[in-house]
Amino acid sequence: DAGVIQSPRHEVTEMGQEVTLRCKPISGHDYLFWYRQTMMRGLELLIYFNNNVPIDDSGMPEDRFSAKMPNASFSTLKIQPSEPRDSAVYFCASSRGGTGFRGYTFGSGTRLTVV
Amino acid sequence: AQSVTQPDIHITVSEGASLELRCNYSYGATPYLFWYVQSPGQGLQLLLKYFSGDTLVQGIKGFEAEFKRSQSSFNLRKPSVHWSDAAEYFCAVGQNTGNQFYFGTGTSLTVIP
Numbered sequence: 001d002a003g004v005i006q007s008p009r010h011e012v013t014e015m016g017q018e019v020t021l022r023c024k025p026i027s028g029h030d031y032l033f034w035y036r037q038t039m040m041r042g043l044e045l046l047i048y049f050n051n052n053v054p055i056d057d058s059g060m061p062e063d064r065f066s067a068k069m070p071n072a073s074f075s076t077l078k079i080q081p082s083e084p085r086d087s088a089v090y091f092c093a094s095s096r097g098g099t100g101f102r103g104y105t106f107g108s109g110t111r112l113t114v115v
Numbered sequence: 116a117q118s119v120t121q122p123d124i125h126i127t128v129s130e131g132a133s134l135e136l137r138c139n140y141s142y143g144a145t146p147y148l149f150w151y152v153q154s155p156g157q158g159l160q161l162l163l164k165y166f167s168g169d170t171l172v173q174g175i176k177g178f179e180a181e182f183k184r185s186q187s188s189f190n191l192r193k194p195s196v197h198w199s200d201a202a203e204y205f206c207a208v209g210q211n212t213g214n215q216f217y218f219g220t221g222t223s224l225t226v227i228p
Contacts, residue, residue: 043218103149106158
C-alpha cells in the first residue's frame with residue numbers, strides 16, 4: 001500500500017487566495033482525520049470523517065475552513081480566503097475502526113505558507 | 116479530560132548513549148497509548164503502541180516503552196541511540212470509545228557524535 005497520500009507537499013499562496021489541500025487515505029480505512037501542526041499550538045485535530053461523513057468539526061478554526069470527503073478515497077481541506085496565520089503543516093491521517101485500537105497512519109503533510 | 120504531558124521539550128544525547136523520553140497521561144480508564152516519531156519534513160510514524168497485557172512493549176527501530184499505571188506514565192526508551200534517531204517524538208493517548216486522539220506537545224531529540 002502506498003500509505004496516506006497528500007498533495008501538494010508545499011504550497012505558497014498570497015493572502016486572500018483560496019487554498020485546497022488533498023488527501024487520499026489508505027484503502028479500506030474508514031476514518032480520516034485532518035490535523036494542523038504549528039510551533040505554537042502543536043498538533044490540532046481539525047475535523048474527522050467516518051465512512052465519508054463528517055463526525056466532529058469542532059476543531060475547524062473558522063468558517064474560512066471547510067472539508068469534504070466525497071468518497072472513500074479522497075478528501076479535501078479548503079481555506080477561503082487564506083490568511084498568514086493559516087501558515088502551518090497540515091496532516092491527513094487515516095485509520096481502520098477508530099483510533100482506540102490501531103492509532104493512525106499519517107501522510108507526509110502539506111506545508112502551507114500564506115504571504 | 117484526557118491529556119498527555121511530555122515534560123521535556125528538548126533532549127540532547129550522545130550517539131551510543133541510552134535514551135528515555137517521558138510521557139504522562141491523564142485518563143479515567145485504561146488508555147490506549149502510542150509513541151510516534153516525526154523526522155524533519157516528514158509525517159508521523161508509529162513507533163509502538165500499548166493496549167493491554169504485557170506492560171513492556173517493543174516497537175520498531177529498537178525502541179521500547181513501559182506502561183506504569185501507578186505512575187500514569189508511558190516512557191519511551193532505547194538502549195543505544197543512533198544519529199538517525201534525531202527527530203521529534205510524540206506520545207499520544209486514544210480512547211476505547213470514540214475516536215479522539217490526544218497528542219503531547221512533543222520532545223525534540225538531538226543526537227551528538
